[in-house]
Amino acid sequence: MASLAPHKADFLRAAIDGGVLKFGSFELKSKRISPYFFNAGDFYRADLLESIATAYAKTIIEAHQSGALNFDIVFGPAYKGIPLATATTIKLGQLDPATYGKTCYSFDRKEAKDHGEGGNIVGAPLRGKRVLIVDDVITAGTAKREAIAKIQKEGGVVAGIVVALDRMEKLPSPDGDDTKPMPSAIGELRKEYNLPIFAILTLDDIIEGMKGLASEDDIRRTEEYRAKYKASD
Numbered sequence: 001m002a003s004l005a006p007h008k009a010d011f012l013r014a015a016i017d018g019g020v021l022k023f024g025s026f027e028l029k030s031k032r033i034s035p036y037f038f039n040a041g042d043f044y045r046a047d048l049l050e051s052i053a054t055a056y057a058k059t060i061i062e063a064h065q066s067g068a069l070n071f072d073i074v075f076g077p078a079y080k081g082i083p084l085a086t087a088t089t090i091k092l093g094q095l096d097p098a099t100y101g102k103t104c105y106s107f108d109r110k111e112a113k114d115h116g117e118g119g120n121i122v123g124a125p126l127r128g129k130r131v132l133i134v135d136d137v138i139t140a141g142t143a144k145r146e147a148i149a150k151i152q153k154e155g156g157v158v159a160g161i162v163v164a165l166d167r168m169e170k171l172p173s174p175d176g177d178d179t180k181p182m183p184s185a186i187g188e189l190r191k192e193y194n195l196p197i198f199a200i201l202t203l204d205d206i207i208e209g210m211k212g213l214a215s216e217d218d219i220r221r222t223e224e225y226r227a228k229y230k231a232s233d
Protein backbone atom coordinates (compact mmCIF):
# COMPACT_ATOMS: atom_id res chain seq x y z
CA MET A 1 0.00 0.00 0.00
CA ALA A 2 3.04 2.22 -0.45
CA SER A 3 1.44 4.74 -2.80
CA LEU A 4 -1.72 5.45 -0.75
CA ALA A 5 -1.55 8.32 1.75
CA PRO A 6 -1.21 6.88 5.28
CA HIS A 7 -4.71 7.96 6.39
CA LYS A 8 -6.23 6.33 3.29
CA ALA A 9 -4.24 3.11 3.81
CA ASP A 10 -5.24 2.98 7.50
CA PHE A 11 -8.86 3.56 6.62
CA LEU A 12 -8.87 0.89 3.90
CA ARG A 13 -7.28 -1.66 6.24
CA ALA A 14 -9.84 -0.86 8.99
CA ALA A 15 -12.72 -1.10 6.49
CA ILE A 16 -11.58 -4.52 5.23
CA ASP A 17 -10.65 -5.87 8.72
CA GLY A 18 -13.94 -4.61 10.17
CA GLY A 19 -16.02 -6.18 7.37
CA VAL A 20 -17.27 -2.77 6.20
CA LEU A 21 -15.72 -3.25 2.76
CA LYS A 22 -16.66 -6.69 1.52
CA PHE A 23 -15.74 -8.66 -1.59
CA GLY A 24 -18.13 -11.12 -3.25
CA SER A 25 -21.24 -10.49 -5.31
CA PHE A 26 -23.61 -7.63 -4.38
CA GLU A 27 -26.63 -6.11 -6.09
CA LEU A 28 -26.50 -2.28 -6.02
CA LYS A 29 -29.31 0.29 -5.98
CA SER A 30 -28.63 0.56 -9.75
CA LYS A 31 -29.20 -3.25 -10.08
CA ARG A 32 -25.60 -3.75 -11.21
CA ILE A 33 -23.84 -6.73 -9.68
CA SER A 34 -20.70 -5.46 -7.98
CA PRO A 35 -17.75 -7.56 -6.75
CA TYR A 36 -17.31 -5.19 -3.81
CA PHE A 37 -19.60 -3.35 -1.42
CA PHE A 38 -18.95 -0.64 1.13
CA ASN A 39 -21.49 -0.33 3.95
CA ALA A 40 -20.79 2.72 6.10
CA GLY A 41 -23.66 1.64 8.37
CA ASP A 42 -21.29 -1.11 9.61
CA PHE A 43 -18.90 1.40 11.20
CA TYR A 44 -20.76 1.00 14.50
CA ARG A 45 -17.88 -0.25 16.68
CA ALA A 46 -15.83 2.31 18.67
CA ASP A 47 -12.53 1.54 16.91
CA LEU A 48 -14.13 1.61 13.44
CA LEU A 49 -15.99 4.86 14.16
CA GLU A 50 -12.71 6.36 15.37
CA SER A 51 -11.05 5.21 12.15
CA ILE A 52 -13.70 6.64 9.79
CA ALA A 53 -13.93 9.92 11.73
CA THR A 54 -10.14 10.30 11.52
CA ALA A 55 -10.17 9.61 7.78
CA TYR A 56 -12.95 12.16 7.13
CA ALA A 57 -11.26 14.75 9.34
CA LYS A 58 -7.87 14.32 7.61
CA THR A 59 -9.50 14.52 4.17
CA ILE A 60 -11.29 17.73 5.21
CA ILE A 61 -8.16 19.28 6.75
CA GLU A 62 -6.15 18.51 3.60
CA ALA A 63 -8.83 20.10 1.38
CA HIS A 64 -9.10 23.11 3.70
CA GLN A 65 -5.33 23.63 3.83
CA SER A 66 -5.08 23.41 0.03
CA GLY A 67 -7.58 26.28 -0.23
CA ALA A 68 -10.17 24.10 -2.01
CA LEU A 69 -12.69 24.12 0.85
CA ASN A 70 -13.92 26.68 3.37
CA PHE A 71 -16.76 25.89 5.76
CA ASP A 72 -18.34 26.79 9.11
CA ILE A 73 -20.66 23.83 9.77
CA VAL A 74 -20.40 20.07 9.22
CA PHE A 75 -23.79 18.74 8.10
CA GLY A 76 -24.83 15.05 8.20
CA PRO A 77 -27.89 14.12 6.10
CA ALA A 78 -30.30 11.75 7.92
CA TYR A 79 -29.81 9.04 8.80
CA LYS A 80 -26.39 7.56 8.15
CA GLY A 81 -24.77 10.97 7.73
CA ILE A 82 -25.65 11.95 11.32
CA PRO A 83 -23.13 9.86 13.30
CA LEU A 84 -20.53 10.41 10.57
CA ALA A 85 -20.81 14.22 10.76
CA THR A 86 -20.91 14.19 14.57
CA ALA A 87 -17.85 11.96 14.95
CA THR A 88 -16.01 13.94 12.26
CA THR A 89 -16.70 17.23 14.06
CA ILE A 90 -15.27 15.85 17.31
CA LYS A 91 -12.21 14.53 15.48
CA LEU A 92 -11.60 17.85 13.65
CA GLY A 93 -11.58 19.61 17.04
CA GLN A 94 -9.17 17.02 18.48
CA LEU A 95 -6.74 17.06 15.55
CA ASP A 96 -6.53 20.84 15.28
CA PRO A 97 -8.20 22.61 18.23
CA ALA A 98 -6.99 26.05 17.18
CA THR A 99 -8.75 25.83 13.81
CA TYR A 100 -11.70 23.49 14.48
CA GLY A 101 -12.23 23.60 18.24
CA LYS A 102 -15.41 25.64 17.79
CA THR A 103 -16.62 24.01 14.54
CA CYS A 104 -20.33 23.14 14.74
CA TYR A 105 -22.39 20.28 13.38
CA SER A 106 -25.95 20.07 12.24
CA PHE A 107 -28.32 17.52 10.69
CA ASP A 108 -31.79 17.27 9.23
CA ARG A 109 -34.85 15.33 10.26
CA LYS A 110 -36.38 13.20 7.53
CA GLU A 111 -39.81 14.32 8.84
CA ALA A 112 -40.35 17.83 10.22
CA LYS A 113 -41.20 18.02 13.94
CA ASP A 114 -44.29 20.09 14.76
CA HIS A 115 -43.87 20.36 18.56
CA GLY A 116 -41.10 21.27 21.00
CA GLU A 117 -38.37 23.20 19.18
CA GLY A 118 -40.00 22.15 15.87
CA GLY A 119 -38.49 22.35 12.43
CA ASN A 120 -36.30 20.27 10.14
CA ILE A 121 -32.81 20.97 11.40
CA VAL A 122 -31.09 19.90 14.62
CA GLY A 123 -27.81 21.48 15.71
CA ALA A 124 -26.18 24.71 14.60
CA PRO A 125 -28.44 27.18 12.73
CA LEU A 126 -27.46 27.30 9.05
CA ARG A 127 -28.47 30.87 8.14
CA GLY A 128 -25.57 32.73 6.54
CA LYS A 129 -23.15 29.83 7.15
CA ARG A 130 -20.98 27.79 4.77
CA VAL A 131 -22.10 24.20 5.14
CA LEU A 132 -20.03 21.09 4.41
CA ILE A 133 -22.07 17.92 3.78
CA VAL A 134 -20.49 14.72 5.17
CA ASP A 135 -22.06 11.46 4.00
CA ASP A 136 -21.21 7.86 3.16
CA VAL A 137 -21.56 7.45 -0.61
CA ILE A 138 -23.07 9.12 -3.67
CA THR A 139 -24.98 6.66 -5.79
CA ALA A 140 -27.44 8.65 -7.94
CA GLY A 141 -27.04 11.99 -6.15
CA THR A 142 -30.74 12.21 -5.20
CA ALA A 143 -30.19 12.29 -1.44
CA LYS A 144 -27.46 14.95 -1.83
CA ARG A 145 -29.76 17.13 -3.98
CA GLU A 146 -32.39 16.87 -1.22
CA ALA A 147 -29.83 17.82 1.44
CA ILE A 148 -28.65 20.81 -0.64
CA ALA A 149 -32.25 22.03 -1.03
CA LYS A 150 -32.87 21.74 2.73
CA ILE A 151 -29.67 23.63 3.57
CA GLN A 152 -30.51 26.40 1.08
CA LYS A 153 -34.06 26.66 2.44
CA GLU A 154 -32.57 27.29 5.92
CA GLY A 155 -30.41 30.10 4.51
CA GLY A 156 -27.13 28.14 4.43
CA VAL A 157 -24.62 28.09 1.58
CA VAL A 158 -23.37 24.62 0.60
CA ALA A 159 -19.56 24.74 0.64
CA GLY A 160 -18.80 21.19 -0.50
CA ILE A 161 -19.40 17.47 0.02
CA VAL A 162 -17.15 14.80 1.52
CA VAL A 163 -17.97 11.12 1.11
CA ALA A 164 -16.16 7.99 2.21
CA LEU A 165 -16.07 6.31 -1.20
CA ASP A 166 -16.13 7.46 -4.80
CA ARG A 167 -17.00 4.33 -6.80
CA MET A 168 -16.00 6.24 -9.98
CA GLU A 169 -18.95 4.59 -11.63
CA LYS A 170 -20.92 5.81 -14.62
CA LEU A 171 -24.61 6.61 -14.28
CA PRO A 172 -26.89 4.12 -16.02
CA SER A 173 -27.52 5.05 -19.65
CA PRO A 174 -31.14 6.19 -20.27
CA ASP A 175 -31.52 3.45 -22.91
CA GLY A 176 -30.08 0.81 -20.54
CA ASP A 177 -26.96 0.24 -22.69
CA ASP A 178 -24.13 0.12 -20.13
CA THR A 179 -21.45 -0.07 -22.83
CA LYS A 180 -22.00 3.62 -23.66
CA PRO A 181 -19.76 6.26 -22.03
CA MET A 182 -21.61 8.12 -19.27
CA PRO A 183 -20.55 10.62 -16.60
CA SER A 184 -20.54 9.83 -12.86
CA ALA A 185 -23.13 11.05 -10.34
CA ILE A 186 -20.32 12.86 -8.49
CA GLY A 187 -19.25 14.61 -11.70
CA GLU A 188 -22.82 15.68 -12.45
CA LEU A 189 -23.27 17.11 -8.92
CA ARG A 190 -19.95 18.96 -9.18
CA LYS A 191 -21.07 20.59 -12.43
CA GLU A 192 -24.68 21.24 -11.47
CA TYR A 193 -23.85 23.05 -8.21
CA ASN A 194 -20.25 24.10 -8.93
CA LEU A 195 -19.23 22.34 -5.70
CA PRO A 196 -15.97 20.76 -4.58
CA ILE A 197 -16.57 17.07 -3.78
CA PHE A 198 -13.96 14.98 -1.96
CA ALA A 199 -13.75 11.26 -1.20
CA ILE A 200 -11.58 9.51 1.38
CA LEU A 201 -11.16 6.60 -1.05
CA THR A 202 -11.82 6.09 -4.74
CA LEU A 203 -12.17 2.77 -6.53
CA ASP A 204 -8.64 3.34 -7.87
CA ASP A 205 -7.40 3.62 -4.25
CA ILE A 206 -9.20 0.42 -3.29
CA ILE A 207 -7.68 -1.52 -6.19
CA GLU A 208 -4.23 -0.13 -5.38
CA GLY A 209 -4.57 -0.77 -1.65
CA MET A 210 -6.30 -4.18 -1.71
CA LYS A 211 -3.17 -5.88 -3.05
CA GLY A 212 -2.00 -8.04 -0.16
CA LEU A 213 -5.30 -7.62 1.70
CA ALA A 214 -7.66 -9.42 -0.70
CA SER A 215 -7.46 -12.53 -2.88
CA GLU A 216 -6.11 -12.43 -6.45
CA ASP A 217 -9.57 -13.42 -7.62
CA ASP A 218 -11.28 -10.49 -5.83
CA ILE A 219 -8.67 -8.08 -7.24
CA ARG A 220 -9.20 -9.37 -10.80
CA ARG A 221 -13.02 -9.17 -10.54
CA THR A 222 -12.83 -5.63 -9.12
CA GLU A 223 -10.50 -4.54 -11.94
CA GLU A 224 -12.89 -6.05 -14.50
CA TYR A 225 -15.81 -4.21 -12.89
CA ARG A 226 -13.89 -0.92 -13.06
CA ALA A 227 -13.10 -1.48 -16.74
CA LYS A 228 -16.78 -2.11 -17.47
CA TYR A 229 -18.41 0.68 -15.46
CA LYS A 230 -15.79 3.43 -15.15
CA ALA A 231 -17.34 6.89 -15.69
CA SER A 232 -16.25 9.09 -18.57
CA ASP A 233 -15.41 12.11 -16.35
Ligand SMILES: O=P(O)(O)OC[C@H]1O[C@H](OP(=O)(O)OP(=O)(O)O)[C@H](O)[C@@H]1O
Nearest residue numbers: 078079080137138139140141142143144
Ligand atom coordinates in the same frame (compact mmCIF):
# COMPACT_ATOMS: atom_id res chain seq x y z
O1 LIG B 1 -26.57 9.19 -4.36
P1 LIG B 1 -27.59 9.53 -3.35
O2 LIG B 1 -28.96 9.70 -3.89
O3 LIG B 1 -27.14 10.66 -2.47
O4 LIG B 1 -27.84 8.22 -2.48
C1 LIG B 1 -26.93 7.67 -1.63
C2 LIG B 1 -27.48 7.78 -0.24
O5 LIG B 1 -28.60 6.92 -0.15
C3 LIG B 1 -28.46 6.15 1.01
O6 LIG B 1 -28.99 6.81 2.12
P2 LIG B 1 -30.55 7.09 2.25
O7 LIG B 1 -30.90 8.40 1.62
O8 LIG B 1 -31.31 5.89 1.80
O9 LIG B 1 -30.76 7.33 3.79
P3 LIG B 1 -30.28 6.53 5.11
O10 LIG B 1 -29.00 7.22 5.49
O11 LIG B 1 -31.39 6.78 6.06
O12 LIG B 1 -30.06 5.08 4.77
C4 LIG B 1 -26.94 5.99 1.15
O13 LIG B 1 -26.56 5.69 2.46
C5 LIG B 1 -26.42 7.34 0.71
O14 LIG B 1 -26.28 8.24 1.75
Ligand SMILES: O=C(O)c1cc(=O)[nH]c(=O)[nH]1
Nearest residue numbers: 028029037038039137139
Ligand atom coordinates in the same frame (compact mmCIF):
# COMPACT_ATOMS: atom_id res chain seq x y z
O1 LIG C 1 -24.59 1.69 -5.18
C1 LIG C 1 -24.99 1.29 -4.09
O2 LIG C 1 -26.14 0.91 -3.88
C2 LIG C 1 -24.00 1.20 -2.97
C3 LIG C 1 -22.72 0.79 -3.20
C4 LIG C 1 -21.83 0.71 -2.11
O3 LIG C 1 -20.62 0.34 -2.21
N1 LIG C 1 -22.30 1.01 -0.87
C5 LIG C 1 -23.57 1.42 -0.67
O4 LIG C 1 -23.97 1.71 0.48
N2 LIG C 1 -24.42 1.51 -1.73
